[in-house]
Amino acid sequence: MEEKRYYWLRLQNDFFESLRIKKLRKLAGGDTYTIIYLKMQLKCLIDGGFWYYKGIEDSFAEEVALDIDEDVENVKVTIQYLLSCGLMEATDECSYKMPYVTNNTGSETAVAQRVRNFRSRQKALQCNATVTEPKQVGNVEKEIEKDIEIYKEKDKRESRNFVPPTLSEVKAYCQERNNGINPQSFIDFYSSKGWFVGKNKMKDWKAAVRTWEQRRKEERGEDDRVQKTEWDPKTHNFFE
Secondary structure, X not given: OOOOEEEEEOOOOOHHHOXXXXXXXXXXXXXXXXXXXXXXXXXXXXXXXXXXXXXXXXXXXXXXXXXXXXXXXXXXXXXXXXXXXXXXEEEEOOEEEOHHHHHOEEEEEHHHHHHHHHHHHHHHHHHOOOOOHHHHHHHHHHHHXXXXXXXXXXXXXXXXXXXXXXXXXXXXXXXXXOOOOOHHHHHHHHHHOOOEEOOEEOOOHHHHHHHHHHHHHHHHOOOOOOOOOOOOOOOOOOOO
């Protein structure tokens, strides 16, 4: 059974004191743009702060607007501003990174959440204890400790079986396959996720590269005979 994982965004207490956020809010419609920025951050939490253009809409901005239920023009203005001041970065032809999310994402497993909830209940029970409650608390605690041990053992086994690749290894493999994948983007993305693929620990990084390669082909409608080159964000028209 797969371990369920929960994610959250740690919003720093000086978030609205940032000069970049102050400037965003001063724009006409700035409060709307700020809300769009926050919604975009929350949407990409599970992907480690990365947005991927899937080609469902004609442009990335239109696809984001559809996903977060906001006006397309407002989303375009927001994205243009975020890119201009470093709150969003183009990392590949179909992927964009939100650095604040990458650096401020928290997560925990279902087991960890159960432990946290149990400790909260335990504090309440200590204040309102009855004769029978200590036995009930002890049984619950034993079950949770058992879950934790099972999870830790599983995590140890997965960690022993997988060694994250180096940048040079990923670069060499991408060059060998001539797939146009940005090796640094690949490393940054999975490093931010703790080398998890979805809810599971990665077992084969080369398979993950091939998955990116296939997704890139599907999203662009590429033919294998077309020569692939790494995308240069400086020459790319963002809303094409």
